[in-house]
């Protein structure tokens with residue numbers, strides 16, 4: 001493991017339900033953050049918060065909630081609302097980053113409605129998800145996003161999606177990006193994900209960050225409040241990104 005340079009900040013991550021909400025190798029997203037911090041001499045610390053465990057809103061710079069099957073999602077949703085909702089709202093209010101991927105993204109909203117049942121969400125953003133009886137939205141996907149701050153500008157995120165839920169953003173809520181190829185939130189809205197300030201949700205798996213190193217860096221810099229990060233040799237990461245774009249046809 002690389003040394004942490006003296007005086008360097010530490011990215012403090014809280015992984016929510018890493019054992020239950022982790023389909024499509026969500027763990028790779030955490031590893032990506034860890035490595036890119038370590039390679040730059042930045043500190044990295046990850047703490048898991050599972051069922052029944054509270055979280056400290058002030059102890060983490062980034063909260064991560066990955067994807068899950070409906071069954072695991074139901075279990076985590078009830079626990080999230082019961083034991084972590086207040087802390088996560090406080091964390092979002094003070095500017096910590098919250099990243100939800102797929103099932104985790106759905107739980108950032110108000111509800112995930114399945115036949116005859118409603119799974120509650122955190123209500124951090126104004127959206128709801130409705131499980132469709134139609135075909136699942138599956139495939140390679142690429143979206144165009146425009147982010148402010150470090151390494152911002154117009155960029156492409158590429159990944160893979162697989163969800164039965166269709167996510168509807170309320171009026172005024174902004175998507176993370178516009179669909180270039182793939183389905184996105186509903187298969188027809190042309191919108192993908194959500195972003196309200198530091199709360200970000202997306203359907204992109206892959207896992208997301210190894211295929212989009214620039215976005216991992218955006219998260220690190222934003223979470224730590226840094227203007228810029230030291231450049232890395234991204235030969236392999238650029239190839240992974242190019243391949244994900246190629247797979248999506250962009």
Ligand code: GLN
Nearest residue numbers: 067068102103163164165
């Ligand atoms: N269970 C949710 C759905 O099918 C989320 C799936 C996922 O996280 N891949 O919509």
